[in-house]
Amino acid sequence: MHQFIINASIQIIPVVQDKHPYEWVDEAIAIIQQSGIKHEVGPFATVLEGRYDEVMKVIHDVNEYLYSRNCSEWISNLQIQIRSNGDITGEEKTDKFK
Numbered sequence: 656m657h658q659f660i661i662n663a664s665i666q667i668i669p670v671v672q673d674k675h676p677y678e679w680v681d682e683a684i685a686i687i688q689q690s691g692i693k694h695e696v697g698p699f700a701t702v703l704e705g706r707y708d709e710v711m712k713v714i715h716d717v718n719e720y721l722y723s724r725n726c727s728e729w730i731s732n733l734q735i736q737i738r739s740n741g742d743i744t745g746e747e748k749t750d751k752f753k
Contacts, residue, residue: 660742
């Protein structure tokens with residue numbers, strides 16, 4: 656895949672009763688924060704921005720973390736926007752509303 660900047664959103668929905676689902680979500684967000692990738696936490700999803708490989712690694716790391724911590728089941732909802740001939744940034748899409 657190319658090395659332009661892409662946008663992605665990830666929403667983690669734990670399907671568990673071992674602890675409050677927000678606790679699992681908070682742990683997933685901590686993995687994103689520790690990655691150093693540009694991100695924005697929202698009430699329904701977290702938006703990531705970076706090179707394709709970087710973004711996909713963070714998504715992978717979140718799912719691997721949940722697996723390694725024995726989260727019994729979760730849904731990862733993803734949206735990925737890729738432009739084949741250049742960068743796509745969040746500011747480009749939202750600046751007109753600020």
